[in-house]
Amino acid sequence: MSTAPAIHVQGLEKSYGATPVLRGVEFDVTPGTIFALLGSNGAGKTTVVRILSTLLRADAGTTSVNGFDVATQPAKVRESISLTGQFAAVDEILTGRENLMLIARLRHLKNPGQIADDLLARFSLTDAATKKVATYSGGMRRRLDLAMSLIGDPPVIFLDEPTTGLDPQARIEVWHAVKELAGRGTTVLLTTQYLDEAEQLADRIAILHEGRILVNGTLNELKQLLPPAKVEYVEKQPTLEDVFLTLVGTDK
Known part of the structure; x- marks a missing residue:
């Protein structure tokens, strides 16, 4: 039996005045996977997310x-x-735990304190639970x-450019958190x-350019679009990521 897509987009078009932004965008996202919409500024990524949300x-x-x-059942x-934009939407005056409890109460959920504690543990924020968010690092804010x-x-x-403005260590922290989301069955659309x-993150990648999807596939499928690499035997040098993680370490 085939699994219905968690997100389905077909023939999507959008213009602002006389300027076309999306020109027939089409893609499907399989449940429980990470789908990356990759493109430069102005490609139309955020417009896609705004329409879908x-x-x-x-x-x-x-x-x-x-x-x-989306058009006829917006409430459903x-x-x-859930939508996470380019900048963390957290209240700096409150503590991390208070932020989580506030959202749980707004959603009329039972046991907001337990919900907050479970999520703090899941995102490695328990030690900072009672600290004001104003004291959090960029990576901690994004995890919260x-x-x-x-x-x-x-x-x-929907994660709309979730690591914008973050330093390298904070980006890696967010990557781990996103991978965990999909690992638990959540469908993630990442721009x-x-x-x-x-x-690093995506199960499938679609390249969006000037409002059109140029290619859509797994990383291996996209690599096969180019001529085979010429094999040469050279000494492997460490990457910048290798150097960075060796120097600063990581608890992940």
Whole structure:
């Protein structure tokens, strides 16, 4: 039996005035996978996310999330998703635990304290639970933002350039958190302009350029689009990532 896609996009079009932004975008996302929408600034990535999350109306095309039509069932779509933007949407005056409890209460969930404690442990923030978020590092804030997005167990999460402005160590922390999301069955649509981010995280990658999907496939499938690499025997030098992690260490 075939599994219905968690996200379905077909013939998606959007223009701002006389300027076309999306020109027939099409892709499907398999449940429980990480799908990367890779493109430079202005390619249309955020517009796709805004349409799928019901924040913007498409000019043409068919879109569904978790089996619900985005245009005709927006309330059902919103119940199925969580959206994390380019900057962490956390309250700096509150502690990490208080931020999580606030969202749990707003969603009318039982035992907000237990929900907060479970998520703090899951995202390695227990030691910082009672500290004000204003004291958190960039990576800690983003991990807290991701934890907040999981309250209510949404089956689909949109991450719109989640590592923008983060330092290398914070980016790696976020990568681990995103991989864990998919590992637990959450479907993740990730937009990014960083090639290494897509390479590290995504099960499938679609390259969006000037409002069109140029290619869509696994990393291996995309690599096969180029001529075979010439084999040469050279001494392998450490990468910058190897140097960075050796010097600063990592607890992941």
